[in-house]
Amino acid sequence: MSRQLEYTGRAAVALLATVLALAAAAIEQGDAAPPFIGVDFAGKPVDFPAVTGGKPAVVVFWATWCGYCKAFMPYVKNIQSDYAAQGVQVVLINVKERGQGDPRAYVAGLGFTPIAVANGDAIADAYGVQFVPGLMIVDGQGIVAYRRPWTDLPAGQTVAELWDGQVRAALDSLVRR
Numbered sequence: 001m002s003r004q005l006e007y008t009g010r011a012a013v014a015l016l017a018t019v020l021a022l023a024a025a026a027i028e029q030g031d032a033a034p035p036f037i038g039v040d041f042a043g044k045p046v047d048f049p050a051v052t053g054g055k056p057a058v059v060v061f062w063a064t065w066c067g068y069c070k071a072f073m074p075y076v077k078n079i080q081s082d083y084a085a086q087g088v089q090v091v092l093i094n095v096k097e098r099g100q101g102d103p104r105a106y107v108a109g110l111g112f113t114p115i116a117v118a119n120g121d122a123i124a125d126a127y128g129v130q131f132v133p134g135l136m137i138v139d140g141q142g143i144v145a146y147r148r149p150w151t152d153l154p155a156g157q158t159v160a161e162l163w164d165g166q167v168r169a170a171l172d173s174l175v176r177r
Contacts, residue, residue, distance in 0.1 A: 026128025061134030064101025
């Protein structure tokens with residue numbers, strides 16, 4: 001019995017160390033956003049942050065099965081429309097799909113044309129994104145100006161409106177500079 005407790009204790013310590021290491025690696029507000037070259041759903045390269053042309057970008061790590069993502073995407077569509085004149089880009093990065101959905105069809109059905117990256121798990125790892133949606137704003141100089149904080153709100157309109165307000169407030173402070 002004591003061996004089992006000793007093993008369980010060591011396993012718990014190892015798990016905690018892994019979780020803390022991952023959390024420490026997360027890109028936070030004020031950090032430089034890691035550049036990446038992804039591939040869009042047509043097989044063309046997406047070079048970030050070059051693709052933003054020095055303008056702010058709303059970056060969303062998403063999956064087709066994510067209820068939070070589904071609730072938030074109509075707001076992302078409106079954000080793109082409302083901030084297009086200021087050059088704000090929307091970059092959607094598909095992650096954690098695990099063969100459960102059709103991300104290409106999902107993006108095609110959104111009703112707007114974002115920059116969309118397929119198979120972005122390695123990019124999510126570089127940003128320390130553990131849960132979807134990963135939501136952040138990268139300013140025109142490549143610095144993370146906003147990263148979605150943790151919430152215990154359920155998926156739906158309330159949390160989507162909360163994030164919409166936070167994103168718009170961050171964008172407003174960036175485009176007024």
